[in-house]
Amino acid sequence: MTEQIVVELTELPAAERWGNHGLSFESELVKLHLKNDDECPLRQIQKAARQLSALGIRQVQLHGHHWQLAEQWAFAQGFATTQGDYQIQWAPMEASGHEELLARDSAFRWLKEVTHLGPEQCTPTVLAERALTYLQQVAGDAIAYEWLQGEELLEQGWIGLHGVGRASQHPPVMLVVDFNPSGESDEPYEVALVGKGITFDSGGYSLKSSEGMLTMKADMGGAATVTAALALAIQRGLDKRVQLILCCAENLVSGEAYKLGDVLTYRNGVTVEVVNTDAEGRIVLADGLLKAAEINPPLLIDAATLTGAAVAALGREFNALFALDDEAAQKALAASVAEQDPLWRLPLALWHQHSCPSAYADTANSRAVKGGGAGGASNAAGFLSRFVPNQGKGWLHFDLAASFNSSGNALWDTGATAQGVQTIAHLLCEYSADEDAKRDA
Incomplete structure (x- = not known):
């Protein structure tokens, strides 16, 4: 799978979701639904990103105001592949946060x-x-x-x-x-x-x-x-x-x-x-x-x-x-x-x-x-x-x-x-x- 997938982060429950990682699919849009349970939300995001990567998805665009620095970086850590053949288009945020993401990504x-x-x-x-x-x-x-x-x-x-x-x-x-x-x-x-x-x-x-x-x-x-x-x-x-x-x-x-x-x-x-x-x-x-x-x-x-x-x-x-x-x-x-x-x-x-x-x-x-x-x-x-x-x-x-x-x-x-x-x-x-x-x- 080579096309870019848009990923939104939401706190709303999913009517139907795939697996137990809070993912739902609508054509080329994926919604990541944060669950209200004992697990850290950043771990939930990282696990969901890992599941998307395991499906062969290699290009994503993070979309929506819920994607702040910590959430985007958690996604990146789970989405990363051993061979580095993946691309992430970051969600818009203030310049300092964007620069920090780029610096982390470079070092990582x-x-x-x-x-x-x-x-x-x-x-x-x-x-x-x-x-x-x-x-x-x-x-x-x-x-x-x-x-x-x-x-x-x-x-x-x-x-x-x-x-x-x-x-x-x-x-x-x-x-x-x-x-x-x-x-x-x-x-x-x-x-x-x-x-x-x-x-x-x-x-x-x-x-x-x-x-x-x-x-x-x-x-x-x-x-x-x-x-x-x-x-x-x-x-x-x-x-x-x-x-x-x-x-x-x-x-x-x-x-x-x-x-x-x-x-x-x-x-x-x-x-x-x-x-x-x-x-x-x-x-x-x-x-x-x-x-x-x-x-x-x-x-x-x-x-x-x-x-x-x-x-x-x-x-x-x-x-x-x-x-x-x-x-x-x-x-x-x-x-x-x-x-x-x-x-x-x-x-x-x-x-x-x-x-x-x-x-x-x-x-x-x-x-x-x-x-x-x-x-x-x-x-x-x-x-x-x-x-x-x-x-x-x-x-x-x-x-x-x-x-x-x-x-x-x-x-x-x-x-x-x-x-x-x-x-x-x-x-x-x-x-x-x-x-x-x-x-x-």
Whole structure:
């Protein structure tokens, strides 16, 4: 079906409706009838859009005064297809709302496109290049960058990223982007963003099953999320300096691969015994966090598809949040509510740093049991907390349980969801406003 369908949103009941998603059809007009029940209206809209997409409808025009920003975006999320072959003509609204829809759509489509590329299409170098190109398109001359690749990483002491990525013919890359809209070299950094960019994860010598490996092209979801979030924040008017660090690598098996029993010594002196090569995300993120610590940012955010334990705890509709700073955590949760972008805080305390003991090093990178054992997501966050400045003040860790679905469901088509992007973009902009208020006080 290729013709454009007009979709109206109404609160009136339908005389006859199709299925249980509040849809009724009149020639080329579809009416979406909101039901007066316990479910959030935005979820109803997203589910109905998903049903229209499942019917093969690819072009729609949203019509009527009920289509405000939140309603149109909920529809877009459900209507989006894995391959991006859909078009939405937005309903008229004020200019600011229309600009916000276009900005979200740009970030959403970029993230989905890069996440859905096959691992041979999206190597560590390609991921870094595409992220840099997208940010340059959005921010122009406000973008500068540093690029470290392959043996350069080892020479400068970034042993985690180098160790994980050295088994691949595609070298690991650390991309450090400087968004500095003022252009002043002494402008202070307000925020640092760190993203896990594992473009394919075999598990290394802790080899995954075929089923577990199939979707591991999406293990770069953290890097895609923070890149898209920065792009969205810039389009929303972000005017403060931000550093973005992407830790990009493939985790493969070869004679060059890092091994169980290896001990890594990080630049801050922390030693780590490798007891699971499939817990590689925290190994590369440790380097990214140490790099960010060099500028001592007031706000430090990392994002990663880090643990199956977070998925087990929250399912696929909430991302997990970890923080040692309660004030920063509350700001993140408030941002998620404002953006209607589900987020849930899970436990983290300083003693989680000692939950993965090693006889040979300061810590192990996991516990030597299946899945990392009980509390695996908190233990991973505890590991990361060893590499952040100021005992975790201003640090937020997003474990992206909701960023990808291996198959379609009632809300999403198969693949990336971009959940987390809006929350992080909101934090970037709102934190900026908070700092301005403090300076003016």
